[in-house]
Amino acid sequence: MSDAPLPPYSPPPAVPSYSPEPAHDEQTVEHTPRAHSHPTGNYIKQCGHDAVVLAEQDPHAKFPTYGRNATINGFVSLEDRETVSDVVLKIKGKMDVIAIGASLTTKLIDSSYTVWSSENSRTSICPSALPFTVALPTKFRDFDGMSFPLPPSYDVPGTTDSGVFFKTCYTLSVTITRTRSRKFQFLTKHKTIHIPFTYSPRTRPWRPIQPFSDFMSDIKTSPAEFRQVLAQMKPRPKSLVQPIDLHLFLPIVEIFGLGDTIPFHVQLTGPVASLREFVPNSDTALGKTTIAGSLVRQIVVELNGRKALRNIVIGDAKLCSRPPGAAADMREASLDWDGEVRSNANAMVGMFDAGCVRIQDFLVIELHPPNIQTTTEFTTLRHSHPIKLVTESWLDSSAHRDDPR
Numbered sequence: 001m002s003d004a005p006l007p008p009y010s011p012p013p014a015v016p017s018y019s020p021e022p023a024h025d026e027q028t029v030e031h032t033p034r035a036h037s038h039p040t041g042n043y044i045k046q047c048g049h050d051a052v053v054l055a056e057q058d059p060h061a062k063f064p065t066y067g068r069n070a071t072i073n074g075f076v077s078l079e080d081r082e083t084v085s086d087v088v089l090k091i092k093g094k095m096d097v098i099a100i101g102a103s104l105t106t107k108l109i110d111s112s113y114t115v116w117s118s119e120n121s122r123t124s125i126c127p128s129a130l131p132f133t134v135a136l137p138t139k140f141r142d143f144d145g146m147s148f149p150l151p152p153s154y155d156v157p158g159t160t161d162s163g164v165f166f167k168t169c170y171t172l173s174v175t176i177t178r179t180r181s182r183k184f185q186f187l188t189k190h191k192t193i194h195i196p197f198t199y200s201p202r203t204r205p206w207r208p209i210q211p212f213s214d215f216m217s218d219i220k221t222s223p224a225e226f227r228q229v230l231a232q233m234k235p236r237p238k239s240l241v242q243p244i245d246l247h248l249f250l251p252i253v254e255i256f257g258l259g260d261t262i263p264f265h266v267q268l269t270g271p272v273a274s275l276r277e278f279v280p281n282s283d284t285a286l287g288k289t290t291i292a293g294s295l296v297r298q299i300v301v302e303l304n305g306r307k308a309l310r311n312i313v314i315g316d317a318k319l320c321s322r323p324p325g326a327a328a329d330m331r332e333a334s335l336d337w338d339g340e341v342r343s344n345a346n347a348m349v350g351m352f353d354a355g356c357v358r359i360q361d362f363l364v365i366e367l368h369p370p371n372i373q374t375t376t377e378f379t380t381l382r383h384s385h386p387i388k389l390v391t392e393s394w395l396d397s398s399a400h401r402d403d404p405r
């Protein structure tokens with residue numbers, strides 16, 4: 001091994017500032033559009049003659065928004081600079097949980113940065129613009145020292161029925177300290193500019209949704225594109241009828257964007273005598289709809305070794321019946337429904353796990369015997385199948401190579 005000294009190291013030059021638009025001496029050679037346009041404006045929060053300016057934001061938004069691995073770029077604009085002694089930037093995040101007669105507040109972020117200080121500056125007068133760059137963490141640690149991904153901004157108001165309250169919030173603040181005069185520097189006053197911001201990490205499915213054109217033919221030609229789930233509707237005790245099998249078919253990906261319409265298919269199979277109750281006729285004109293579907297968001301809270309659940313319906317399914325099918329021996333039959341469901345505006349974030357709080361989503365199928373005028377042979381079946389809702393829809397990466405995740 002050679003003992004020759006290493007060559008001297010010279011730090012690389014600073015990375016030039018980036019602009020999505022070409023300068024006057026530049027031209028665009030190739031451009032691939034993003035699925036989501038990247039904001040290029042400035043979000044400004046002013047307080048008196050001072051202001052905090054955040055770059056790469058929608059200037060008309062109520063709050064600035066940052067995603068996973070985001071960097072907060074901006075600057076502090078100041079007047080009356082002669083008396084400024086310190087400028088401190090703080091990033092805070094917290095999670096509040098109330099359930100089962102207990103409450104818990106968890107610090108998600110608690111960071112402080114000195115942007116400028118007269119004690120450490122070569123100049124006695126503060127500059128009029130103080131730039132800053134702060135990287136957001138991607139994880140936090142709970143009281144047990146367990147590490148979890150930083151949860152998105154979310155607010156679930158409490159109700160008297162469930163008693164479950166959950167909220168995550170994030171803020172950026174800049175505190176400007178000024179001395180009242182050069183003669184009495186121990187007399188100071190503080191001004192703090194608070195800016196709440198939205199943390200919204202983006203996630204998308206790993207593959208697209210297989211659309212249902214005609215389920216009966218699709219399942220035969222592309223069986224690998226469907227997930228089949230089986231549940232059983234059992235008769236009441238002492239009933240002589242046989243159970244009914246419920247088959248739920250949905251796209252194999254089982255991960256869907258919040259804005260996606262999710263297709264699915266429900267099939268009931270069993271003896272004709274058992275299925276007869278689910279085919280309303282002239283004698284059961286007052287019968288109800290036999291089947292219903294929905295998206296249900298479940299909030300799971302665990303505090304002090306106890307668990308609380310809260311279910312919120314975030315989408316109602318549309319179902320359309322298909323003509324009944326019969327087997328060759330005419331003793332077995334099937335009833336079929338095509339369905340689709342989409343989440344509503346209340347589901348503004350995808351599922352996540354923050355330790356003491358978990359958000360998970362389900363596609364729920366409910367089966368109700370329609371004959372309400374006579375004693376039914378079956379009880380209501382409620383089958384819940386877990387799915388994953390994420391913030392984005394699937395995107396063809398070959399068409400959008402520069403789309404940030």
